[in-house]
Amino acid sequence: MSPLTSFKLSELANILEAELDGNPDIEIFGLSSLDLASEKDISFISRESFIPQLQSTNAAAIICSKALSDHYKGSKLISDDPYLLYAKCSSLFKSKPLQNPGISKLASVDSSASVADSAVISNFVSVSKNSIIEDDVILMPGVFIGNDTVVRKGTIIHSNASIYESIEIGEGCIIHSGVVIGSDGLGFAKESNQWVKIEHLGKVLIGNNVELGSNTTIDRGSVGDTVLGDNIKIDNLVHIAHNVSIGSGSAIAANSAIAGSTKIGKNCTLAGCTALVDNIQIVDEVHITAKSLITKSIKESGIYSSGTPFMKNSDWKKNAVGFKKLHKLSKL
Amino acid sequence: MSPLTSFKLSELANILEAELDGNPDIEIFGLSSLDLASEKDISFISRESFIPQLQSTNAAAIICSKALSDHYKGSKLISDDPYLLYAKCSSLFKSKPLQNPGISKLASVDSSASVADSAVISNFVSVSKNSIIEDDVILMPGVFIGNDTVVRKGTIIHSNASIYESIEIGEGCIIHSGVVIGSDGLGFAKESNQWVKIEHLGKVLIGNNVELGSNTTIDRGSVGDTVLGDNIKIDNLVHIAHNVSIGSGSAIAANSAIAGSTKIGKNCTLAGCTALVDNIQIVDEVHITAKSLITKSIKESGIYSSGTPFMKNSDWKKNAVGFKKLHKLSKL
């Protein structure tokens, strides 16, 4: 239903700065995978395991590396990094519906808040006292912005996300639906067997070009702040506790959890379902495999893992019994 | 506060197609567990471990199997599958408040959207451009529906769920509160140590009679779509990544995560907190035990597991030390 965008293959080569091998005049209307592409689409190959699909694809052209280009007779764009070329190409075919700037009549903006003329404030959005919404920000329906919060240029916050008071979100961020930023951490002292709440006096500070996946939650600092650097990419349903800090360029996959006051370096990657306990430090360039639990600081970059391999349950049961005897076995 | 529903035991036997043994005229006002049932309730037993409770229950009647019927002297409905009978019985006693069809004055429906006369559009709901809301759909307060999205007959979407653009949701689905469908996946290429976003051009396609638990998130496809078949049941806080496909009849318990482009067959069950890495295939009728990590394709149906048994922490520490020496031990 969106108006169709199209490019000649020569235009794509030009925009994407790729080498063109084939018919420059082919009209390309979309981007798709090798198996799903129609004769109007460009496709791409970034792994050797997909070579067999090069024979059967209907794509009008493909994006590939020099090394793989011999496997495909049709028109192609050749690049040292075809996956990067694919990423850049994807943005050309993404239709982003125009949103009219301005404040919906069904929104609520406090009179003390500052909203740029070019910002979009949708239905059922609340912008609270003294908050600042900068140029080209888009707040989708149902977003809540607490008091004294700043959302910088060009950031989009998707529907039903909740941003508490005194939060700073940088430029060009993408915050997906249901994200919560600024809730209190799990901080309590005990007195006569009752929990006494530690009030969270800190903020959450988020850098530029950060993307947060849907329903991810980021707690505010207790004393001091929770801090995310620039260019951080976090997936869905990730928990970032109070006073965590994450270095720029790091990425965290879905359902992971980082406990309180833990510090993650730059350009780290955490695969899905990883967990880091509280009060540890992880240096730059650390990579953690799926579902690992990290219980101590990591002082050397590299790849780290915990857990066991999976197997048939009948085999697993026998090995699991063995695990219970490991303290004896290891004395052999 | 809801009006009371009641059935004679003979009516229940008739509706549920069960064998009646006892007083057909007992009036039944509700359904409850053996320990909580009052003299006005029917109860049920589906596991032998509950036999002792048959002596002490106050229930007016019970649902049981032929095999267990000798353990209970009172009135009963007998069935080959008492758990199934209990499920069917539960729907008789569920009060579903009437909702008046129509669009709330506090909702926002774009003029280009199509909303059936019998649909319920509650307060603070946004229905965006060109979306289609079919007969008997209920959108509870705070639901967001993006552009070009279709919600088919009889589906209910609970409060504060967010459905992005170009999503298709089938007939008779139940989408619980806080669910997000159609957010972008964690897809990025790297250029000079900066992440370059892969725009997600695909959709999410959901079949009929699918139930999604609260705060579950389903990402849209990057190229190609994320696809859920019919009759799929997903629990709370589950992550379904971009381009995942799930076969009909499969069920996934809470806090599980399925990574990008992984394909799950039909009639599979994943227990809670399981994780599947990206780009693998799981055949039909695979069952995965709680908290397992599946790192490779599974080509044979059956039960699969990973992890270790739990034990006292003092014992665990000794065995955990042994795990570190396993590479030496296994050379013995």
Add this chain to the structure above:
Amino acid sequence: MSPLTSFKLSELANILEAELDGNPDIEIFGLSSLDLASEKDISFISRESFIPQLQSTNAAAIICSKALSDHYKGSKLISDDPYLLYAKCSSLFKSKPLQNPGISKLASVDSSASVADSAVISNFVSVSKNSIIEDDVILMPGVFIGNDTVVRKGTIIHSNASIYESIEIGEGCIIHSGVVIGSDGLGFAKESNQWVKIEHLGKVLIGNNVELGSNTTIDRGSVGDTVLGDNIKIDNLVHIAHNVSIGSGSAIAANSAIAGSTKIGKNCTLAGCTALVDNIQIVDEVHITAKSLITKSIKESGIYSSGTPFMKNSDWKKNAVGFKKLHKLSKL
């Protein structure tokens, strides 16, 4: 931007019932960590590992134990439990903006609902039929309250939380954004390879002084109720299934999941990412370490664990291979 609160050190000593050692007239404007505190802040030390920071802190005064007081020459408040004193002190410096009581013109309250005059009903809140909102309750923007639900005195529910019908929430609770209470559990019977839904006829009953972290989900009972006692603290993204019961004083850290009908005793603690399978009982005073899976009832209080230690991936791979041979090794 909030008005500044300040206390003389002598006032703090008085309010917090602590021993003062130093200058009683120092004016304290805030509370911060040793490394971040300015000359206007009080700070605290609760672990010996922070002793080196006592030399370099700019804090105006510190909270410490008798044992550690010799390490700091400046003014201090001395306490047997400095962490508890810190917790109490934090509440003095938390600015809680005044909210005007009353019902926003942009909210929707059913005429059959009862809302106390002192309650705050914010923008885009729905309060449904026969619900009761007691004194001093605050419902932040976008909160949904279903039919026949009760929210007792002094409870705050943060933005975009969803509370289904027939839920009872006690006094003085804090429910963070995106929380869902009362959704259906994953309960189905099978008939000819199709799932048959078990309707959830029960409620969720929540005691007093309970705190629920953001995007946590609590399912209603199928038959019988889901029950949380008093003084329970639950972190973000936690799943509490249908018919779970949790004893008073227990705490559950982020991304944990408790499966259906499981019962947790009093004063238990579950670290992050733990999972408990369905239909088990955990006695009082049980503590479970991070990412453990508990598959059987625990009848003795203590600390329990599962999983393996983490290590470099290259080492882990070798040990993981050994795990597969454990059933043979354990026969040695």
